Amino acid sequence: MNKQVNIEQILPLVRKPGRYIGGELNVVDKTWEEEQVHFCLIFPDLYEIGMSHQGLQILYHILNQRSDALAHRCFTPDVDMEAALKARRQPLFSLEQRRPLADYDILGITLPYELCFTNILTVLDLAFIPIHAKDRNEQHPIILGGGAAAFNPEPVADFFDAIVLGDGEEIVEELTEQFLQFKQQGQSREEILKQLSTLTGVYVPSFFQPQYNGSRITSVEPLLPEYTSVMRRVLPEMQSPALVSKPLVPIVKPIHDRLGIEIARGCTRGCRFCQAGMTYRPVRERSVDDIMELAEAGITNSGFDELALLSLSTGDYSCLDTLMTKLMDRFADEYVSVSMPSMRVGTLTPVVMDQIKRVRKTGFTVAPEAGTDRLREVINKGIFEKDLMDTCQDAFALGWNLIKFYFMIGLPTETDEDVEAIVELARKAKLEAGQGRGGKVKINVSIGTFVPKPHTPFQWEPQISREQSRAKINRLKQILPRKGFALKWHEPEQSYLEGVFSRGDRRLADLILTAWQKGARLDGWSEHFNLNQWQVAADECGIEMDTYLRERTLDEILPWDHLHSGVDRQFLEQELADAKKQLYTEDCRNGGCQQCGICDFETIKPRVNEKKEASLPPAPLNREKIVKPERTAFVYRVSYSRMGDSRFYGHLEILQLIFRALHRAGLPVLFSQGYNPSPKVSFSQALPVGIESRAEYFYVELGKPLSSLAQTITNLDAQLPATITVTDITLEKKVRQASYCAMYKVTLDEFSENEIQQQVIAFNALDQLVIERIRKKKRRQLDLRPLVASMEAQGHDLFVELLHYHGQAGTNPREVLEHGLNLSPEQALLVRIQKVEIREIETPA
Known part of the structure; x- marks a missing residue:
């Protein structure tokens, strides 16, 4: 059995060493020898991205609730950590036990987006596991993929033993059962893969062989007679709230540092560019009661001061007004705010906005996607300029000063007038919707280049070149007024590479490997991305990347045709034809079944809350700025030690850790006034990362005196990592900066x-x-x-x-x-x- 990887002489030398030490709240660290199947769940990007991923947390808890399996985590290391591990010949390891990845039975690698493909090679290389599946033997873990980008995994198919299509909650349980049998029976790798291919939703790439003629695929030959295609796995309904009642609470700040609650899965709005809207059908909503249970347990067990309502179209949740009122009635007094992802125009109602601002005005983004009503008809967005103006007017009237707009450039049938209309729309929103608020109102405009995605009506459409994309962005920069507006954009070079892989085939595996060997790393991060490395690699491989951006014909074989999302190809073709005619396809929740093919109306069907639940009257709204009455402050000085791994936490990470520990311990912490209240806690001077301390302290202002200092020490200690210990609490007259x-x-x-x-x-x-x-x-x-x-x-x-x-x-x-x-x-x-x-x-x- 391999020993724990020794990184004591590595961590002091790398940026953000806290990424690699684990120890987060609610992690599960079961005894290795007592569990029969060992998973390591890997997110192929930095910790800050991976710890924001809801799917990884769900699978982590499902596996760890079993009595016969365990799941640990690993993320792609930053380039400095990669170099340090290689220099010392140390393998990549799991966070929970610092065990080499090669020790595990299964490495489950998420495929979240195309620009993480080289990160997969980094992980396998550092784990001393052969990169190509064909080179692995019985001593190596099974490399299993899944996630949003798994619906066309062909560019990385050669690196995986098996890939899951669709929802993973049920299939991960079936995989565990299978592996229990495999280990007991001592089956070969080939026999294991054949058994996995019998599970609905499991794709074994080695059992399919593509054939090519020039830039086109002539066929995808199945090598097993009974295994000719793979159908996506669909979870019939959302699982029990108890499953994710104890969320993992990161210490290193992730990009989304909050409690995420998935309130619904699937969207049937039918935007023709949206892959998730097609591949996550049908709509399955949680009940308001289940969401409240998730929020109650999640906030109590985490200490987060923000919860996010997650779904592909949160504004379409049937009971959103009622849910928001209930959430804010419950959590406003604890200064827990509620945020939502990008909202569909027209669904962000005054009731919802009014509830959001009861604690703090969390920002929101609306996504018109296109600048004109005509182009929005082409993409089936189903909104008009008036809807956008009404939404902005409501937001500005309720006190918001900033609204973020998201648009795409390069959409099918787009003209120069459509691009310039983006600026005109932003101007109108500021001048008309923000009328009377003068220079206080600001509009942020974000631009992304349209990338055609598999399993969508636009999968046959061309992608504009990076030169065309850059020209459109430059035009927007020229005509967007500077005062009161800001323009941000996704780099065209990154969108170009995303487009190559989005509709790529297996021949791109050589390109990925060659570019990785030339130093391509963390391509989703602009500071690391280098398109020149890819161009040089493409020349060496004899690959013309531009050909992957071309238009496809309806009669040609697509790289993913043997992988089925459940949405009929005929439906996609009809939607493409309707796009050219600017015909609108209604949401099946409102306009009846649109015959997309996903539902059998027995097991798989839309699950939407009954109207009686959605019609509950909201609590009375208070549009006035919340002002808490002044209270007598009781100031306490809390002394503590930071030893062992906690020396690798940064100062800001310690602040957040303490804030959440105080919340979970139930201390009556006072907050600052205003729209963005924060806990009244003052810390001693920042301790440099890597230095231990037996003499740290902070001051906290409480609304009432502590009844027992000894009991408070015990309670607070229970909420802190084992490496941080409260040593004393004293009542002070005031906060001292000494x-x-x-x-x-x-x-x-x-x-x-x-x-x-x-x-x-x-x-x-x-x-x-x-x-x-x-x-x-x-x-x-x-x-x-x-x-x-x-x-x-x-x-x-x-x-x-x-x-x-x-x-x-x-x-x-x-x-x-x-x-x-x-x-x-x-x-x-x-x-x-x-x-x-x-x-x-x-x-x-």
Whole structure:
């Protein structure tokens, strides 16, 4: 059995080491030997992206609730962590146990979007697992894929043993049952894959062989006679709220740092560009009671101060007004706000907006998608300019100053007039809808290039070139007024590569591997993306990437034709024809069945809440700005230690961790006033990442005195990671921002006692130690010597006292080690440093 991966000498050297240490609230760490099937769920992007992914959390809890399986997590490391692991020949590992990925039975890799494809190779390479499925043997884990991009997995099909199409909640249970049998019977890898192919929704790429002629596919030959196509798996209805009642609470801040509640799955609006709207049908709504149960348990067990209502079309939820009123009635007094993803114009009602603002005005985005009514008819958006103006007018009237619009360029039949109309629409929204509010109103316009997606009516349409995309963006930059508007856009080069892979085939596997070998990493991040690497790789592979953006004919074989979403091809073809005629297809929730083919009306059918639930009267609304009455503040100083892995948390991460622990502990924390209230907590000076401390503290203002300090210490400790311990709580007269002297213990095992002693003597003899710092592009000099009160060596330990004057520039132990004892920056990062104690001092005049 492999031992735990040792990363103690790696973490101090990388950015955001907290990404790699695990220990988040509500993680499950079961005993390895007691579980028979071992999964590691991998999100092929950075921690901040992966920890925002709802699907990963759902599967994590499903597997860990079983008595015969466990699931751990892993994310793609950043480039510095990748280099550090390679330099030390250390394998990539799971967060829960730092166990090498090769130890697991199954690696479940999410396929969320096309620009993460090279990250999959990074994960496999660092795990010392062959990249191509054909090169693996019985000693290697099964590499299983799934997710939104799995509906055309062909560009990465050669890297996977099997891929799940559709909803994963049921099939992951069936896979576990299968693997229990596989392990008991000692089946070969080939036998395992044949058994997996019998499960509805499981695609085994090695059992299909595409044939080509030039840029076209002539056939996709099934290699098993009974296995000729794969049908997407559909979950008939949303599962029990108890399944996700204890959400994973990240410490490193993810892009969506909130409690996500999936209120519905599927959308039948029928936007012709939208892959998710086709591949996640039919609509399955949760009841209001189930959502309230999820919110109650989720906030209690997490401490989040925001919950997000998630679905493809949240505004279409049948009982949204009622739900919002109930949520805000329950959570407004706890300063928990509610946000929603991009809202369909016309569904963001005054009732909903009024409820949102009861705590804080969370931002919202409306998505007209196109600038003209004509083009919105082509894409079946089903909204008109008046709908947008009404939505904006309501938002501005209720106190919002900023609205974000999202548009696409390059949509089928788009003209120059359609593009320029984007600006005209934004202008009207600001001038007409925001009338009377003057310069306070701002419109942010976000632009993305249309990428044709498989399994949609527009899967046959061409994608515009990156040059055309850039020209359209430049035109918008020219004509959009600067005052009161802002323009953001997705880089055309990234959209270009996304388009290549969106409708790509298996021949692109060589391109992905070659580009990865040339250094392509984290392509979804603009700071890492380099299209030139891809172009050079394409030339080497003899691939013309532009051909993948071309128009397809209705009679040609598409790379994904053997993979079925459940929506009939005839329906997609008819929708394409209707788009050219600007004909509207109604939502089947309102206009009757549109014959898309997904429902059997027995097991698979729309599940929408009854109207009686949606018609519950909302609570009376208070449109006035919420002002909490002034309360007497009881100030407490909480002292705590940060040891072990908690030394790798950044200061902002510690702040958020403490805020949530106070919430979960039920302390009556006071909040600031206004539209964006925040807890009244003041922290001691930020501790540099990588340094331990036995002498940290924060002040918290409470609305009533604590009845038992000892019990509060116990309660608060229970809400903190094991590496953070509350040592004392005292009642104070007020919050103090004091100067202090801190004692640090530095362990220098790599140096001889004589070397340490000589360096200390030399340092203590210095009259000054002037260094140069660059802050905000300005150079400043600072004399470190007066800030070092004392330095003394005791064997391999160095004790340093540093003075920290409130409001004045200070230093830290690593800076002193580098400049005062001539350690290299890497040596200063690797030595173990611990803040031992602090004492308050007077600030010099």
